[in-house]
Amino acid sequence: MSNARDILIDGGPASLDDLAHQAVVNYGAYTSFRVEGGGVRGLDLHLARLEASAVELFGESPGEAALRRHMTSAVGDRTDGWLRVSLFSPEIGHRAPTFVGRPRVMTRFSPPPPPLADRVRVTAVGHVREAPHLKHLATFGLVRARRAARTAGFDDALFTDADGWISEGTLWNVGFLAGGRIVWPQAPMLAGVTQALIGRGLAQAGLGAETRPVHRDDLPGFDGAFLCNSATPACTITAVDDVTFAGDPDALQKIVRAWSMQPLQPLGR
Numbered sequence: 081m082s083n084a085r086d087i088l089i090d091g092g093p094a095s096l097d098d099l100a101h102q103a104v105v106n107y108g109a110y111t112s113f114r115v116e117g118g119g120v121r122g123l124d125l126h127l128a129r130l131e132a133s134a135v136e137l138f139g140e141s142p143g144e145a146a147l148r149r150h151m152t153s154a155v156g157d158r159t160d161g162w163l164r165v166s167l168f169s170p171e172i173g174h175r176a177p178t179f180v181g182r183p184r185v186m187t188r189f190s191p192p193p194p195p196l197a198d199r200v201r202v203t204a205v206g207h208v209r210e211a212p213h214l215k216h217l218a219t220f221g222l223v224r225a226r227r228a229a230r231t232a233g234f235d236d237a238l239f240t241d242a243d244g245w246i247s248e249g250t251l252w253n254v255g256f257l258a259g260g261r262i263v264w265p266q267a268p269m270l271a272g273v274t275q276a277l278i279g280r281g282l283a284q285a286g287l288g289a290e291t292r293p294v295h296r297d298d299l300p301g302f303d304g305a306f307l308c309n310s311a312t313p314a315c316t317i318t319a320v321d322d323v324t325f326a327g328d329p330d331a332l333q334k335i336v337r338a339w340s341m342q343p344l345q346p347l348g349r
Contacts (some may be wrong), residue, residue: 083184085260086154086188086189087186087187088153088154088186088187088188089184089186089187090184091150094186095172098170098184098186100101101168101170102217104166105172105173106218106219107169107177107217108137108168108169108183108216108217109129109133109167109214109217110167110213110216111129111164111165111167111215111273112162112164113126113163113310114162114192114310115162115201115347117159117160117344118155118299118344118346119344120163120345120347121200121277121341121342121343121344122166122277122348123345123347124345125277126273129273130142130167131144131147133167133214133215133216134167134182134183136214137167137214137328138169138179138181138182139180140181141219142182142183144166145279147165147185148182148347148348148349151163151187151347153187154260155188155294155336158189160192160194161189161190161191161192162190162193164258165187166185166186166217167182167183167184167185168186169181169183169184172213179240192219192311192342194311195312195315196236196251196252196309196312196315197315199315199318200234200235200236200307201235201317201319202229202235202238202319202321203229203232203236203237203238203320203321204238204239204246204320205229205238205239205240206236206242207221207237207239208239208241208247208268212247212248213267213269213270214270217256223235223250224252225237226250226251236249236307237249237250238254240296244294244295245265245294245296246265246267246294247268248265248267248269248270248272249263249307252272252308252309253274253275253307253308253309253310254307255275255306255335256299256305257303257306257325257328258301258302258338260287260288260331262288262290262331262335263290263291264289264290266291266292266293267293267294272308272309272310274308274309274310275308277338277339277342278313278314279337280342281337281338281340281341284338286334287334287338299320299323300323302325303325303326303327303331304326304327304328306335313335314335314336
C-alpha cells in the first residue's frame with residue numbers, strides 16, 4: 081500500500097511546502113505508467129512527453145538522465161507497481177507566473193490501478209481540454225464530465241468540439257473499427273502512449289489503421305469502438321449515447337496483442 085514515503089521530489093522526501101504548493105497551484109505536467117518486472121512499455125514515449133512538456137511549460141527540461149534517476153529512486157527495489165512522474169515549479173504561482181528554469185520532479189509509486197473496465201457505455205459531451213496536447217494538471221473539466229456522465233447513467237464521457245467532431249475521452253484515447261481497420265480521430269487531443277504502442281504493433285497483429293476526422297454523425301457506420309490508456313490496453317465501447325456497436329472480439333484481441341508485443345524498457349540505462 082502506498083503512503084507519504086512513496087512521494088519523492090527530486091529523489092528526496094517531499095516537503096510540506098512543496099506539497100502545499102501543488103495543492104494550490106495546478107501548473108505542471110505529468111505522465112504515469114505501469115512498472116512490470118522493473119521495466120516499462122513505451123518508456124521512451126513517456127520520457128519524450130516529459131521532456132517536451134517541461135520545455136513548453138517551464139522553458140527547460142530536467143533532462144533524460146535526471147528523469148531516469150528520479151524514477152529509479154522512486155521504484156527502489158520493487159519490481160511492479162504504478163509510477164506517476166510530475167513536473168512543477170515552486171517559483172511559479174498565480175501572482176508570479178514568469179519563472180523560466182528547470183522544473184522539479186515529483187514521483188509517486190503506488191500499487192497499479194485496475195483497468196477502467198472491460199465494457200463501457202459512454203455519452204458524447206461538448207468539451208475540449210485546455211492545451212489538449214499536454215497531459216497537464218488541470219483536470220477539473222474531465223472529472224466534471226465523468227461525474228455528469230455517471231449521473232446520467234453512463235460509464236464515462238467522450239469529448240467532441242462544438243461542431244460534433246470527436247477527439248478523446250476523459251482519461252483515454254478512442255479508436256473506431258471499420259472493415260478490420262482502426263480509425264483514430266484526427267483532432268486536438270493528447271497523443272496517448274498506449275495508442276502509440278498499439279500503433280507500433282498493428283502490422284504484426286494483422287490490423288491496419290488510419291487517422292481522420294470523425295464526427296458524431298459517422299458513428300452508426302462503424303463496426304465497433306474501444307478505449308485505451310496506460311491502465312487499460314483496450315476496453316470495448318458498447319454504445320455512444322443511442323448508437324450501439326455489435327463489437328468485434330477478434331479485432332479487440334489483435335489490439336491487445338499489438339500492445340503486448342511491445343518490449344519492456346528498463347528504467348535505468
